Amino acid sequence: MPQEHQHHPALEVVGLSKSFTRTRALADVSLSVAPGEVHALLGQNGSGKSTLIKVISGYHQPDPGGRVRVGARDLPFGAPVQSYRLGCRIVQQDLGLVGNLSVLDNMALSSGFPTILKTISPKRSVAQARRDLERLGLEIDPRAPVSSLTASQRTGVAVARALREDWSYPPRLLILDEPTAALPVTEVDTLLQMVTHMAATGVGVLYVTHHLGEVFRVANSLSVLRDGRLVGSGRVAGFDHDTIVHLLVGEELEAEEPATRVDRLAGVAHRSERPILQVEDLTGGALAGVSLEVSPGEIVGIAGLTGSGRDELLGRLFGSVPRAGGSVLVGGHALPQHRPDLAIAKGxxxxxxxxxxxxxxxxxxxxxxxxxxxxxxxxxxxxxxxxxxxxxxxxxxxxxxxxxxxxxxxxxxxxxxxxxxxxxxxxxxxxxPAVFLLDEPTQGVDVGAKADLHHELRAAAMAGAAVVLSSSDLEELAELCDRVLVLLDGRIAAELSGGELTEASITRRFMPAAALPA
Amino acid sequence: MHDGHSEQTLEMSATAADEPRRRFAGSGFGLDRFSGVYLWVLFIVVFGIWTPSEFLTSSTLHSVASTQAVTGIVALAVLIPLAGGLYDLSVGATANLTGMLAITLLNHGWAVAPAIFASVLVGIAVGLVNSVVVVSLRVNSFIATLGMSSILAAVLVIITGDASPVPPTSTAWNNLTQTTVAGFQIVVLYLIAIAVVLWWMLAHTPAGRYLYAIGGNAEAARLSGVRVKRFSTLALVLSSTVAGLGGVLFTSQSGPSLDFGPALLLPAFAAAFLGSTQLLPGKFNVWGTLLAIYVLATGVQGLELVSGAAWLSDMFNGVALIVAVALSVNRGSGRVRRSRPIRGSGVPVSGPSSPEQDAPGQPPPVTSARVTSTT
Known part of the structure; x- marks a missing residue:
């Protein structure tokens, strides 16, 4: 649709920096997305991806000097409505849909309903919603409640809502923030097809993801951020899986072998042999059968991307989130479900x-x-x-x-x-506690407090607690844990310990082998 | 009273976290937590000057104390579930039913003690049904108890045939509440006794601590090992029991009436909410509630003596309820952070929404949008 802008990039970022009081979130980042192109934006947590998106969508004011152009027009910063008017559309990771409303109502939430004499015209609303959905190749009844849709259909609705017709301010750039994070593996294909379909209409797509497999399947070009800097960019064809991982985690980290871990290996010898926590074939939600054992004094890490089941494991283990099957034993006694009080009483x-x-x-x-x-x-x-x-x-x-x-x-x-x-x-x-389960223990915690908490965690393990630490902070896992279990599609895909246990090796295990480029 | 000023202090230190806050609200004699006491003194002084011969008498004192005693008891009944983030709107209907049941039984020749016992037992049964609906079936407590109060009103008509029974002739029945002790009807002492017991329970036992925790954040409480269902049940049963007792005391004190119950409900809630801004601001508390009851009653009494208008008490209570809730909501909303209502915790939807420090006074669904939006 944006014929007259076909020759200008849908998005052009030049020399963008953004500092917060103490940290520099973005340093001199430049990238460009052509109309009809899918551009993958990659980076670890904290690498500056979200800051970049927030600047583009007008929520953050960048440091002076940087420039963002959308369809050849300069973006005035700090005003989300301006970003919208220039044609930026963003689909957040949580989609922002209201489950018990219909698809139609959800799509009209932001734009309003077509009306005749200020009265909603149901016919025209449905027709328009259907048009918006069909443009993405989606066959969804606009009257169906969003809660009845599959996960990929919901993402589709959110995208269709973002890209719906708006003659005054036609969409030029679509930003998808980890659209597959919450999708079951089986639905990823559907979503990727939709993304391709969308780009074909002439919209530029900035595709944020952790999954390298997807990059090779949908993206034309990519940019990798690390610590706020652009460390690599270009056509996807010029990269392979290993180079990207390398860019993501950086040189120095891969080589690192923290001394603390060596110390800990020495400590393993005089640890009690009998595991106090035994988990057998735990299922439920995203978990498709997880078994693990933890001994007193041991710190075991759980890693995995969103959707891998990592964020559910501890809750189900503790029994506060219902399990579908499997057993959890503490000191040989079963841990019942729905009874945090009994679990606490068991230590x-x-x-x-x-x-x-x-x-x-x-x-x-x-x-x-x-x-x-x-x-x-x-x-x-x-x-x-x-x-x-x-x-x-x-x-x-x-x-x-x-x-x-x-x-x-x-x-x-x-x-x-x-x-x-x-x-x-x-x-x-x-x-x-005899068994200490921690879910994201240092999220949103400043550096000093984090160090203190890590210290306490080690002390607790030293005192004989079996510690299970589920975290999206890979640095934390690599630094603290005796071994790390990497979850993928609800199963343990890898167990890393000793010299193998580095941030880079954890990242590498996040991706299913099948998604690697052939 | 506590305007943007204290609010701002709170917010700043919440982020900076370098200095204990709440100089205003927590300690000293800030207008904030003792505003009710000041208001009370003001009422007494104003009406004392205005119409000293009528207002400043011991009979005014005695009559205000005893006419409000049952209202106070019902207010304490609603206080218990409110502490746990639950509404019990059926207390009025429960009180009406048990009160009239006692009279009906007496008229059927029952002795006083068994009649009272049976009636209070019915109150307990109502509480059990409420808790099954709220805790097990997970119906929002606001809705469940609203429905229950309509059901109880129907039961009342069935029992009485919709005709007010004759007052029982038993003197023991009348003496139950009307015996005077130092000029006060003995029912005032019952109120104090119930208040002391509930104060002990809420402020000095693990059960009370758990209830407040559930009211603050049911999910966090559950994950800390608090038996959310058990204590929610306890709260609803206790409130019906106390309300049932209150109903019996009412008909003993004032005689049979088919519609006193619903009239007790609003003043009770007004007092509980107003009370949550007093003494221990942000917390539904026993003494704050009693303070609120008597401040309102003193104001109403004074105005009635001055003007003789019959609509004063309704007007006063309505305004007080809205003002009280507005106060408690706005204390909480000064800060932006508001966590979502908790799901699947046994405590329904609207229950434990805003674990902001001063906010439990703004319990759940007063901002009623939440009732629907979270289901």
Whole structure:
């Protein structure tokens, strides 16, 4: 459709930098996406991909000097509506659909319904939605509720919504942020076809992904970001799998063999042989049969991309998320489902991934959060002894260096992310767990607090806890763990330990062998 | 009262996290948490000057204390589930049913004690049904108890044949509440006794701690080993029990009536919400609730003495409820962070939404959009 702009790039980024107060998220990045082209944007977590997208979509103001042009027109920064008017369309990873509304209603949420005399015209709305869907090769009834669609159809609806007709501001550039992250493997093909279809209409596509296999299948060109810098770009034909991985993780990391790991290998010898945690053929959700054993004193990492089942494993293991099958034994006794209280009584601690929704009770005090899993020691003479609680809380505040110091009678919500996480760590450490399950323990935590938490984690393992650490932070996994299990499509695809255990080797195992270029 | 000022202080230190906050809200004698006390004093002074001969009398004191006692008991009943993020809108209907049941039984020749016992038992049964619907069937507590109150109203008509029974002649029945102790009807002492027990339970036992945790963030509580279903059940059964007792005391004190229950509901909620802005701001609490009951009653009493208008008490309670909820909501919304309602936790949809520190006072679905949006 954008005939008159056919010759200009759909997107042109020149010398873009973006600094936040202390860090530089983007440094002198340039890239260009032609109309009708699919351009893959690759990079590890924290490499600057999302910052770049946010600048293009107008949410971030970049450092002076950089320039973004969409269809040959300069993008004024810091105003999302301008970005839209120039033709940028973004489909976020979570799609932003409302499940119990129809496809039609979802598509009209942002653009409004076609109306006659201010009354919704159902006929015209349906016809227009159908047109928008068909342009992407999608045969979906606009009246169906979104919740009845498959995952790839939902992505399709989100894309169709982004690309729907808007004569005043025709779409020129579509940004897809990890569109396959939440898709089952079986539906990835459908989505890739759709992307190709879309590009054929003349829209430039910026395709963000972690999956290298997809890059070779849909993308014409690619750019790789690492630590905010563009470390490689060009036609896809000029790259192979290994070069890209190399670009993604960088030279120095691959060679690295942290001394700590050597120390730990030495420590393995005097570790108890009998595993305390035994998981057999665990299924449910994305998990398609996971078995693992963890011994006291061991730190086992779980890695995997979104959709691999990594983010579900610990919840199902703990029993707070229902399992479909399989068994979980702690010290030889089965861990029942739906009963976190029994799991806790058996010595299992589970640090939930999201502090605010499932980790802490934000409106209760730090002290109350700390003592919640077990109030028995403080229940004396028919009263909860606050004095005892306070001295316990004070101990943990001191030990973990929580700031502001001594303010354990303040609500959890007033603490910074890192300090909240320390308090929740203290909550579980004070239970002296035999099995410590941690889901994204340092997400959104500053560097200092992170180091403190890592220290505590090692100390807990040293004291004999079996630690299972599920994290999307590969550096953390490589640094802390005795071995790392890499999940792929709900199964353990690889077990890495010793010298094999590096960020690069974990990244390499994320991709199914079949997706490698033939 | 606490305007943008305190709000801002909170927000800043929440990010900087370098200094304990809440100088305003948490300690000292800030207008904030003791505003009810100041308002009470203000009422007494104003009406005391305006119409001293009528207002500043011990009979005013005694009558305000005793007429509000049952309202206070019902307010304490709704307080328990509110602490756990649940609504019990059936307390009024429960009270009405048990009160009238007791009278009906007495008129059938039952002795006082068994009649009361049977009636309170019915209250407990109502609570059990409520908790099955809310906890096991996962119906939003607002809806479940709203439905239940309609059902109970129907049961009441069945039992009484929609005709108010004659007042029982038993003196023991009347003395149950109307015996005076130091000028006060004894029902005031019952209120105090119930308040002390509930205060102990909510503030000094693990059960209370768990209830507040569930109200704050049910999923986090569950993952910490709190038996969310068990304590939600406990809360709903307790509230119906206390309400049932309140109903019996009401008919003993004021005689049979077919429609006193629903009239108790609004003042009870108004007091519980207003109370959550008092003494321990952000927390539904026993003494704050009683304070609210009596501040409102004093205001109403004074205005009625001055003007004689009959609509005052309804107007007063309605305004108070809205103001109270507005206060508690806005304390919470000063900060942006708001977590999603928790699903699949036994506590329904609307329940435990905003674990913001001062926000539990703005419980769940008062912002009613949430009721629908999260199902």
């Amino acid at each position: 299992v601690a589970y640090l939930a991934p999201d502090r605010k929704t499932s980790g802490g009770v934000m409106n209760m005090t730090a002290r109350e959060n700390l003592t919640m899993p077990n109030l028995r020691p403080f229940w004396k003479g028919l009263r909860l002894r606050r004095k005892l609680e306070r001295s316990r809380a004070a101990e943990w505040f001191e030990r973990l260096g929580v700031r502001p110091a001594g303010s354990f009678d303040e609500p959890l919500s007033i603490f910074s992310g890192g300090n909240q996480q320390k308090i929740l760590f203290g909550k579980w450490l004070s239970q002296q």
